[in-house]
Amino acid sequence: MKFVDEFRDAAAVKEMVAAIHAAVTRPWTIMEVCGGQTHAIMKFGIDELLPPGLNLLHGPGCPVCVTPVELIDKATQIAARPGVIFCSFGDMLRVPGTGQDLFHVKANGGDIRIVYSPMDALKMARENPAREIVFFAVGFETTAPANAMAVYQAKQSGIMNFSVLVAQVLVPPALEAVLSSPENQVQAFLAAGHVCTVMGVEAYRPIADKYRVPIVVTGFEPLDILQGISMCVQQLETGRAEVENQYRRVVRPRGNTVAQALIGKVFRVIPRKWRGFGEIPQSGFGLTAEYAPYDAESKFGVAAYSAGEDGECISGQVLRGVRKPHECPAFGARCTPEHPLGATMVSSEGACAAYYRYRRHARG
Amino acid sequence: MLRTGRVSFGGIVKEANLSCVPEAKVGDYVLVHVGFAISVVDEAEAEQTLGYLRQMGQLTDGPEGGGERE
Numbered sequence: 001m002k003f004v005d006e007f008r009d010a011a012a013v014k015e016m017v018a019a020i021h022a023a024v025t026r027p028w029t030i031m032e033v034c035g036g037q038t039h040a041i042m043k044f045g046i047d048e049l050l051p052p053g054l055n056l057l058h059g060p061g062c063p064v065c066v067t068p069v070e071l072i073d074k075a076t077q078i079a080a081r082p083g084v085i086f087c088s089f090g091d092m093l094r095v096p097g098t099g100q101d102l103f104h105v106k107a108n109g110g111d112i113r114i115v116y117s118p119m120d121a122l123k124m125a126r127e128n129p130a131r132e133i134v135f136f137a138v139g140f141e142t143t144a145p146a147n148a149m150a151v152y153q154a155k156q157s158g159i160m161n162f163s164v165l166v167a168q169v170l171v172p173p174a175l176e177a178v179l180s181s182p183e184n185q186v187q188a189f190l191a192a193g194h195v196c197t198v199m200g201v202e203a204y205r206p207i208a209d210k211y212r213v214p215i216v217v218t219g220f221e222p223l224d225i226l227q228g229i230s231m232c233v234q235q236l237e238t239g240r241a242e243v244e245n246q247y248r249r250v251v252r253p254r255g256n257t258v259a260q261a262l263i264g265k266v267f268r269v270i271p272r273k274w275r276g277f278g279e280i281p282q283s284g285f286g287l288t289a290e291y292a293p294y295d296a297e298s299k300f301g302v303a304a305y306s307a308g309e310d311g312e313c314i315s316g317q318v319l320r321g322v323r324k325p326h327e328c329p330a331f332g333a334r335c336t337p338e339h340p341l342g343a344t345m346v347s348s349e350g351a352c353a354a355y356y357r358y359r360r361h362a363r364g
Numbered sequence: 365m366l367r368t369g370r371v372s373f374g375g376i377v378k379e380a381n382l383s384c385v386p387e388a389k390v391g392d393y394v395l396v397h398v399g400f401a402i403s404v405v406d407e408a409e410a411e412q413t414l415g416y417l418r419q420m421g422q423l424t425d426g427p428e429g430g431g432e433r434e
Contacts (some may be wrong), residue, residue, distance in 0.1 A: 001374045003393055003405055089398075117399030140397075145384050146400040153366070197395060197403045223417060249410035250395055250403045259384040259402060268404050333412060 003249065008044075016226040017049045023233050027053035028167040029185045031178070031321050032231050033145025034170060034192035035062030036220050038268045042358040044222045055319035057185065058354075060174045060274065061192050063139045064091045065319055067167045068273040070307040072097035075165055076169035078134055078300045079110045086129060087121035088136040090114040095343045098307050118150035118164075124161035125154065126173035134296045137164040142194045142209045144168055144285060145259035148266035153288065153296050163296040166286055169272055171195050172203045175330030177274075183322050190218040193247040198263075200255030212241040218260065219247035221237040221256070232330025264299050266291050275309060275343060312340030332360045401428055 030039055038058045047056050060066050062190050073082050079086035086102070092100040103186045106112040111271050112133075123134035137147040138294065139224065147164065171192055180188055181215060196217045204215045214235035218228030228246045235242060245251055263285070272284030287295050297303040309316060311329055317323040325331055335341040337353055344350035367382040371394060378399075380404045382388050394403035 003410055004374075006414055011418075016417070018384075119399055142397050142402065145402060146381070146398045149381065149383065149400070194402070195395060212417075227413075227417070246413075249406050250412060256384055256402055258386060262384065277430070 007219070009221040009223065013222055013226060014051075015188075016223060016230060020054070020226065020230050020233055021051050022053055022200055023230065023237055024051045025237060027055065028187055028236050029055045030045070030188045030190060030229060030232060031057040031059045031186040032190040032218070032225070033059040033061040034173065034190075034195070034220075034261060035065065035347065035351065035354075036194070037061075037190060037192070037218065037225060038351050039349060040222065040225055041219050042354040044223075044227075045358075046222060049226075050188075052323045054229075054233070056229075056323070057349040058318065059138065059178070059189075059321060060276065060319040061195075062172065062319075062349035062351070063143065063169065063345065063348050064089075064095060064337045065315060065343040065350050066169055066174075066274045066276065067095070067216040067343065068275045068307075069090070069098055069228055069309055070273060070305065071165070071167050072101070072307055073099070073307050074297065074302040075102055075136055075197035076105050077103060077104045077302050077305070078165065078296055079112050080108070081132075081300065082113075084111065084132045084134055084300075085119075085124060085292065086110065086112045086134050086136070087115045087124065088112065089116075089138065091140060091347045092136055092348075094340060094346045096308070097339065102278075109141045118147050118272075119153075122150045122154055122159070122162055125159050126157075131161060131300075133162050134300075135162070136162045138167040140169055140171055140195050141199045141263075142192075142197065144263045144267065145198060145256070146264045151266050152262065154294060155291060160293070163299045164287070168267065169274065170269070170283050170285070172207060173216075173280050174274065174277070175207055175284050176281050177277050178321060179207070180212065181320065183320070186213070186321060187217070188197065188214040188236055189220060190232065191215050191243075193217055193219045193224070193251055196245075196247070196251045198256050198259050200260075201243055201245060201251065201253055208241050208243050214241050215243045217243070217245045217247050217251050219250065227358060238359035257326075274319075311341075315344040315352070316340035318344050325344070326354040326359065328352070332356060369401075371401070
């Protein structure tokens with residue numbers, strides 16, 4: 001496929017790996033922010049091509065993973081109601097809540113549908129006027145335009161049997177949470193290319209300046225990731241801390257301004273709870289007052305519910321880049337994608353799922 | 365606000381919402397997320413990145429020839 005195959009070219013990968021080896025003079029730790037990048041790194045074995053001492057940490061950029069257990073519980077509570085059709089991306093169904101997951105609710109008779117796009121949920125609302133359609137609006141900035149459009153269109157068309165359970169989060173405040181933690185080891189970031197496609201790169205400059213970290217907006221193919229790593233290494237080795245854009249074929253410096261305008265109509269920035277981090281100020285989206293009637297939390301009276309993270313699962317530490325998945329005693333034994341203890345083992349973007357899929361046979 | 369288009373994902377054709385990419389035209393490569401195109405791939409920038417990679421040495425094929433060697 002054009003613009004995919006050439007960014008997987010084996011000879012070019014070798015050249016890039018050689019360039020990284022030649023540039024590195026001491027150990028460095030780089031965090032790839034996006035779960036899609038984590039999976040690409042594991043799938044193509046990119047981490048194993050790097051010089052010893054050049055360490056990749058896996059960041060909090062998996063939307064399913066960072067959604068707190070409290071919101072999963074709210075989802076199960078709403079989905080169990082008679083008259084509700086609860087729509088979600090498939091990944092969310094197996095994420096454990098405090099008591100049960102959405103699959104349990106479905107098995108017990110809840111009407112839960114897996115959809116590909118929030119617009120599919122809106123279509124369902126049009127076709128089922130006697131039912132309440134709720135969409136689990138999970139995602140980072142990348143997903144915000146689609147979720148905003150579904151709500152915007154619902155209002156435009158006067159559809160009132162549609163609402164969204166919003167779990168929209170933002171990357172830059174999470175990077176600050178990682179960097180300001182006393183346990184932080186990250187010295188540079190591969191920033192998430194598709195998040196920046198929507199929002200642009202400007203929000204990262206103050207972070208690069210304040211914390212003196214290189215931030216390289218990076219794509220998702222092997223050559224993209226290696227080039228991103230190479231650009232980070234060059235900055236680290238020369239003492240620079242700048243925002244650079246490796247993924248120029250997709251990311252414009254100001255992002256997608258049409259999408260931003262749409263987001264700005266429907267959403268406002270609010271504090272949000274994250275799995276593994278707790279509440280981070282100004283780290284997510286909630287609906288603006290104008291669109292408040294589409295807020296499923298108020299519509300179904302679950303806004304006040306709260307719950308904390310529990311027990312054995314170390315996904316919080318994995319999401320903060322403090323521990324790696326295989327360091328968990330439950331990994332691959334008591335915790336598998338079929339029977340996950342936590343969200344990072346469930347999601348197609350979760351770090352634990354990536355290690356389980358690509359690395360569980362490699363480790364002794 | 366509801367312009368849509370047919371997008372081929374390596375051969376699988378799906379409808380995608382084009383309201384966030386008013387500049388997209390037939391034949392363009394677009395990046396699609398949950399049914400929404402969020403960017404038109406800039407072919408000139410892609411070529412420039414590949415050109416930079418080619419300068420490093422071995423990538424001598426044209427943009428559609430990648431992946432054939434090894």
